[in-house]
Amino acid sequence: xxxxxxxxxxxxxxxxxxxxxxxxxxxxxxxxxxxxxxxxxxxxxxxxxxxxxxxxxxxxxxxxxxxxxxxxxxxxxxxxxx
Numbered sequence: 001x002x003x004x005x006x007x008x009x010x011x012x013x014x015x016x017x018x019x020x021x022x023x024x025x026x027x028x029x030x031x032x033x034x035x036x037x038x039x040x041x042x043x044x045x046x047x048x049x050x051x052x053x054x055x056x057x058x059x060x061x062x063x064x065x066x067x068x069x070x071x072x073x074x075x076x077x078x079x080x081x082x
Contacts, residue, residue, distance in 0.1 A: 012020075024032050055061050 020029070056065070
């Protein structure tokens with residue numbers, strides 16, 4: 001299945017764009033920008049995963065986790081549509 005491509009518009013400083021255009025051939029720019037976006041997203045997701053793991057491992061989170069488990073249990077008893 002082919003990936004859908006869309007055009008996007010971003011504001012970038014003129015010197016940075018000039019350097020990018022000089023360094024990256026026109027046929028490769030979209031791919032390189034896409035790779036940079038992908039890497040940036042991976043870094044953010046990695047950080048969020050670290051925060052979630054720290055929360056789950058922290059004993060101070062136990063009460064919140066118990067509340068969440070109780071809610072899930074109640075929802076399974078038919079309260080999901082309420």
